[in-house]
Amino acid sequence: MRGKYKSEILFQLRNALCRRRISSPTSSAFIRRLSPPEKLDHKHNITLTEFRFLGVNQSPHFLHSLTPPDRNSLGHDKQSALDVHNVLKNHRGSSPEEIERILEKCGIVLTEGMILEVVNRNRSDWKPAYTLSRLIRKRSVYMFSSSVYNEILDVLGKMRRFEEFHQVFDEMSERDAKTYKVLLNRYAAAHKVVEAVKVFERRREFGIEDDSVAFHGLLKWLCRYKHVEFAETLFCSRGREFVGCDIKAMNIILNGWCVLGNVHEAKRFWKDIIASKCRPDVVSYGTMINALTKKGKVGKAMELYRAMWKTGRNPDVKICNNVIDALCFKKRIPEALGVFKEMGEKGCSPNVATYNSLLKHLCRIRRTEKVWELVEEMEDKGGSCSPNDVTFGYLLKYSQKPEDVEAVLERMRKNMCEMTSDLYNLVFRLYVQWGDEEKAREVWNEMERSGLGPDQRTYTVKVHGLHSKGKIGEALSCYREMMSRGMVPEPRTEILLNQTKAKRKEEDDKKLRLNSTEDETEVVMNYT
Structure with missing residues (x-):
């Protein structure tokens, strides 16, 4: 980790913590106090205008009701949503007033279900969502829940339309945990990490009383969008204040390094976990094993896998499947079958994914007898082990003649497994x-x-x-x-x-x- 960058962020976070303790969230000077230092890295610099919604709450323009939509109207909403979608598409450059007049002429009255349907149809286009927000704002009484505004915010944030994003947010009077999630997600995705931290500082406005839940959410979104170094620094400097010695928070950061593919940093942080008062749990081991197998370090992964059994942290089926697939990929089929046998002996029940991992590689090396032995075992066990379309996909892929295909398709019918487009294309290609x-x-x-x-x-x-x-x-x-x-x-x-x-x-x-x-x-x- 770059020492200079880490020191700078630590300095910023400590200053922010100090200011938070001595200032009132409702004071008019709160935003000025939360503004980053003048020498803050330009990548994270923001202005008061860009983050104005964290200031004093303005008088709301409308009221929200949490009354759910009438279920009887859902069918009508879906039919009308297409009409609204077409109007917005064909009159893209028109003002909200013109759009409203067109909808009135068509006899269309906007409902919550209809708006949600239109917004979801246009998740990659910000204009329809923003136009609908303008139509909603024009009225005096509204019976829409905050879910409508959350969806509109999500689309605007996704398309990086932050001016419109802030405008819609400022007009909201009801903000909930979903709003908090949308803000964190879209700021982190746009690499606006300072803004994301400031949203966390105002978590009470979103009805979030549990600091650990809020802090975990912040770390998760930062790591998802590759700000793992910032997330780790944030945890080291302020984690004790909100979550203490928390293995869940450490797992989020460990997973962040692993998803980045930086095994070196993941190993370093793993050592930090071992050295801390927090004991690594099944999730910690599973995360590290997954990262090692993806990098082809099956030997190291097997060491951790064996250590789990020895220390009483029994691996779950997902970890066992990961190990089996990695061993098969390295052509260590006997070892993979040994792990499979061990699962049954130690009470970790396999599932269809376990069998599919073995079948994929056994089919490739033409171990026909063992393949059909496992398929019969799957059919006998049933339930979570029943053969699925993936199973039959492997069997079809390695068929050598038309008669083999017919036999597999007959087996599918016997197991009541329906054809998919993938399977149709596979059979057609053969x-x-x-x-x-x-x-x-x-x-x-x-x-x-x-x-x-x-x-x-x-x-x-x-x-x-x-x-x-x-x-x-x-x-x-x-x-x-x-x-x-x-x-x-x-x-x-x-x-x-x-x-x-x-x-x-x-x-x-x-x-x-x-x-x-x-x-x-x-x-x-x-x-x-």
Whole structure:
């Protein structure tokens, strides 16, 4: 960790803590006192205008009611939501007043369910959400819960429209734990870490009385968006004030380093956990084992795994699955089967993910007898061990002939496992590879009947299959049909088709030149 950067943040945090103790959150000077020092790193610098909603609360423009929406109106809301969506889309540049007049002419009355539906339809577009917030504000009495405003805030924050974000927030009179979560999430995502800390300082405004819950939330969002160093510094400087020696907070930071892929820092922090009064728990071990296996350090992961059993911190099924998958990936299948056997002996019941990890690798090395032995065991156990679409996906992927596919599909029907678009595409690709056009056509038609395709993957397989058989005209026709349906081709498909078109053009030009030469020769011969 960079010492200079850490010292600077510690200085800022201590000053903020001191100011928080001597100032009143409701005083008019609170924001000035919370303003960062003049020499604060420019990346985290903010202005009073940018963070104005943390100042004195203004008189609310409207009231919120926590009355839930009428369930009888939900069906009508969904139907009307599409109309509102189209109005907002077709009149994107219009003012809220104009939009309101259009909705009135259409006889549409905004309801909470309708607004939520429209906002969720446009989560990657800030304008509809902001326009709806303006329509809500124009009225004098509103019966919308804070969930509507939280969703609007979430969209505005996601699209980094912080001017509109602050404006909507300032107008809210009801703020809850979800509002707190939205603010932390969107500020951390935008790398506005100082703003996120200031939101934590005002946690009481959101009805959060439990300091540890609020602090854990702050650490979680900081770590999720790669501000792990800042989160660790914050924990070291102020963690005792809010959570004391808390293994949950330390696990959040440990996981942050692991998600970053920085095993060196993760190991350092692991040693800090061991040296502290907090004892690592199952989550701590699981987090570290997961990080080590992802980096291919299976030996170190196995050491921690064995240490868990010895110290009485029995691994859960998720940790065992992680270890099994890592051992299989390293082709240490016997050891993986040993861990699998050990799970049963020590009372850690396997689940379908455990079996699938083994099946994936056993299918790859063609251990057919062991594969079907495990499948039968899954069927006998049932419940959380029942074969699923992932199980049958592995069985299909390594099928060697059409009869194998039919056997697997029959087994699926026996286990009442439904087909998915992934499985349809897998079966289609196998039949195309084997040149079984009739079966491939049957799968294509079944996909259309079920509504699960054909999709971009299906068309890609078909185009490449036709091209490999020299059916260039049909391949080009299939490609055009794919484009007409709005599907984006894979780069390899575009390259293949462009090369094919160029080659065909070259051949046509060559034929044209040859025909032209023959015509000229004929003219000369006739003249002679």
